[in-house]
Amino acid sequence: MSLDSLFKPKSIALIGAAHTEEKLGGVILKNLLKFKGAVYPVNPKYSELMGLKAYPSALDIPEPVDLAIIMRPASEVSGILRELAGKTKSVIIASSGFAEIGENELQDEVIKAGKEAGVRILGPNCMGIYNPHHKLDTFFLPYERLKRPKKGNVAVVSQSGAILSCLLGELEISNTGVSKAIGYGNAVDINEADIYEYLAKDKTTGVVISYIESLSDGKKFIEKAKILSEKKPLLILKAGKGLSGQAAAFSHTGRLAGRYEVFHSILRQFGVREVEDFDVLIDATKALAFQGRATSEKKKGKIGNRVLIITNGGGSGVLAADECMRQGLDVAKLPDDKTDKLKEIFPHFYGINNPIDLTAQVRDEDYVITLNELKDDYDGFLVIALSNVYGITERLPEMIKACRADINKPIVFHIAQSGIAKKLTALFEKAKIPVYPSPEKAARALKALLSI
Amino acid sequence: MSLDSLFKPKSIALIGAAHTEEKLGGVILKNLLKFKGAVYPVNPKYSELMGLKAYPSALDIPEPVDLAIIMRPASEVSGILRELAGKTKSVIIASSGFAEIGENELQDEVIKAGKEAGVRILGPNCMGIYNPHHKLDTFFLPYERLKRPKKGNVAVVSQSGAILSCLLGELEISNTGVSKAIGYGNAVDINEADIYEYLAKDKTTGVVISYIESLSDGKKFIEKAKILSEKKPLLILKAGKGLSGQAAAFSHTGRLAGRYEVFHSILRQFGVREVEDFDVLIDATKALAFQGRATSEKKKGKIGNRVLIITNGGGSGVLAADECMRQGLDVAKLPDDKTDKLKEIFPHFYGINNPIDLTAQVRDEDYVITLNELKDDYDGFLVIALSNVYGITERLPEMIKACRADINKPIVFHIAQSGIAKKLTALFEKAKIPVYPSPEKAARALKALLSI
DSSP: OOSHHHHSOSEEEEETOOSSTTSHHHHHHHHHTTOSSEEEEEOTTOSEETTEEOBSSGGGOSSOEEEEEEOSOHHHHHHHHHHTTTTEEEEEEOOOOSGGGTOHHHHHHHHHHHHHHTOEEEOSSOOEEEEGGGTEEOOSSOTTTSOOOOEEEEEEEESOHHHHHHHHHHHHHTTOOEEEEEEOTTOSSSOHHHHHHHHHHOTTOSEEEEEESOOSOHHHHHHHHHHHHHHSOEEEEEOOIIIIIIIHHHHSOSHHHHHHHHHHHHHHHHTOEEOSSHHHHHHHHHHHHHHOOSSSSOOTTTSOOBEEEEESSHHHHHHHHHHHHHTTOBOOOOOHHHHHHHHHHSOTTSEESSSEEOOTTOOHHHHHHHHHHHTTTOSEEEEEOOTTSTTSOTTHHHHHHHHHHHHOSOEEEEOOSSTTHHHHHHHHHHTTOOEESSHHHHHHHHHHHHOO | OOSHHHHSOSEEEEETOOSSTTSHHHHHHHHHTTOSSEEEEEOTTOSEETTEEOBSSGGGOSSOEEEEEEOSOHHHHHHHHHHTTTTEEEEEEOOOOSGGGTOHHHHHHHHHHHHHHTOEEEOSSOOEEEEGGGTEEOOSSOTTTSOOOOEEEEEEEESOHHHHHHHHHHHHHTTOOEEEEEEOTTOSSSOHHHHHHHHHHOTTOSEEEEEESOOSOHHHHHHHHHHHHHHSOEEEEEOOIIIIIIIHHHHSOSHHHHHHHHHHHHHHHHTOEEOSSHHHHHHHHHHHHHHOOSSSSOOTTTSOOBEEEEESSHHHHHHHHHHHHHTTOBOOOOOHHHHHHHHHHSOTTSEESSSEEOOTTOOHHHHHHHHHHHTTTOSEEEEEOOTTSTTSOTTHHHHHHHHHHHHOSOEEEEOOSSTTHHHHHHHHHHTTOOEESSHHHHHHHHHHHHOO
16 A cells, blocks of 8 residues: 555544644644645534634544544544544554553554554654645644755655654755655554655655664565665664664673674665764765765666865865775875876965865865866865865855866865855855865765765 | 963064955954054065054064064075074964975974074964964964954864864854964974973963874873873864874884874873864863863762763664763663652653653753752763753753752753754853754763763
8 A cells, every 4th residue: 555645645634633832733733734635623622723623533524534643642542543444544643652651552452453444554652744745744843943844855764753853953954855754653554664665666755864763674674775775875874773782782692783783784785874873864965965876877886985185274184084084985096197287287385195285375266177187087076175265265166066067976065164154055055065064074975975 | 481472472573464465464464453562564565564564674673572473485484584583582484385395495494593593483384373362363364264263261272274273163153262272383393292381381271172183202292291181171183093094004014003002092091082083072172161171180080981861852862872882981770769759750651761751741840850860870961952842941051050050060962953942052052051963962072071
């Protein structure tokens, strides 16, 4: 069964709707007011909620809907599911109070009731769906506390609602758009594997990022992750490595840690990129959202890892080279003929090595000259333009954009915070060239572009 | 000889002053206009520069000065030094074009001329000094391109001018003040060890951070780093680990890499903290600038590493725990009696473990209750307050500030970017509680506070 009724419903019922944003059911209703299809709030105490006719119970919803959202105490949920039989195709259970706090029986009842009702379930204990392409937003977080990212090509899949909201906040600030955002919580029915399967075919999604705490079905996860990652870059942040991986390795028999290692190495075989922490996930996502895979068709082992670093500050170039090497990238020597040629073109005090040091005396055009000269000799470019000297101007982004059309390989920038950096960054990112505030962040983002 | 003439001069000469900010000598002169003592610009083409009387040569400076700054081509510098004999106590050679581009002879001449003239030299190829407590700024970077941090307690010592400017830009943005900033370049005379010696006694400096590419005198460095770190926290970022450490380990005989390991382990013995990258350096600096050492007197091994994580988002707590464990911190179990007590106080769906999960239903006061209950059981606290729920309000910083007076142990916060996060962060940081945009950054900052 397709998950279209969940991601692109035509009509929605909200069981547990409230009249005020002081209640979570009120926040959800407010967020649903932007939805273009029919919305049926259910609450026995009101005949009208936020301008919409309200219904006393799920049984009273006047027509079958694609999606029902439940925000009622855990103990009521299985009863509500039974009332929804025949009334809806899919259900988001936003309520918490199930297995995550040890209430396993309540969760088992929900599973049973869902099967009997013949509905697909997202949750419980979940944030639900944000689909800006469909004006759908089932989150219980108010806009004024979490501004949503604009429409874009990144799908965000998260077991944790908290991490989902943190990722969306960061993406919004870094001006990266999303195609879908899904918080799937306890995953009693629909899990990450089902979602990957759907996203593999979703035309609005170009990149998938996924935060995982635990897997319900490891084999299915691997199967669907493989299929997805053959079509689109997939970045995974696995939490609990410290707790279940390291601590468990000591307190148990090393079995869990061993399993984690297997999981990790299988992912790597498929070209699924597992990132080390939240910051790398955000930095890599921005790079992939802007520039996509280094090759249009994924050819395993065909993307090289030779990188050129161009800088106007020696120390920043060294830190970038350090991190590139830690990431396994090859900061390869310049070809001799190119070294000679650049030495002829540039002043004698420029450093013609890798990193190329254009010094504080740099002019915008030096970057273009260097990139054009060396575009065929490297697989990716890390460019540092410290804007605290007058030689760097606001013309640089346009110049790089123009020469990039010819290069068609990953390029990332590092610009340190100060002076015109904010303006420059905005101009670069409008041209789909990602900018990072430290040399190491830029190096890790370039690694993501060259390894996925 | 004290370096007071360098850090707190009464009068300054600028050889190579220019009339326009299009020239580096003009930028320096502009920045010196804020200085309260006498400034003597030297340039044979002008009788007046930016409103100051100009002098044709160093020989014509009308009185001996404490500090002379040279911004003239490399080939002229040793001649100028000879003219400065008897005219100045210390010299900053801002000019580049020496050993850093292979011009070793020019550099040797400078060393010889400096000795003959009896002056102390900072540089060449260096940024010089920014001392906001003395209104001194010798940088050749214009204010509009690099806003300087306010007065504060952090001394920034950097071999690279580029990294110095990047660090200052980040500190300014994160509202962290500096006591002194020093770019010492090729270090033909004054090196990092001399600067550490000076800063150890400098009353305005509470924390020292130092970016190093190479050491001219390893033994002296170790001696002065030890003395300094006994008085003040010292954070070091060593660059070129990848190049000279890793690559050299392969291409040579492992000797360089071996030496680096010795250097690293000696530093650790003194409690000097070596950080892994630029971002950690900035994050740790903010924590130390705000909260200082965990104990007023440094007692080796006496600072514990038991940390409590308090969160209102499960996933964020797990990521924080992962990073704490990677950093060697002990995410220790709650004492049984405290677990029982908190279970009585809080709703049944709160997670009373470490991390303590106050869930999306959190209220401000829950953080205070938890901190007060557990303040004696842990050495440091990592608190996550995701502000995308209405239960977190702008009253929280004041409440934490009040209870912190009692706790007197390191506390760091993670607040994800969105909604009121910016406002909340500003309020927390006004109360000297550092805030980080990811759980991992907060964990690394807490590590810095507990390990130095």
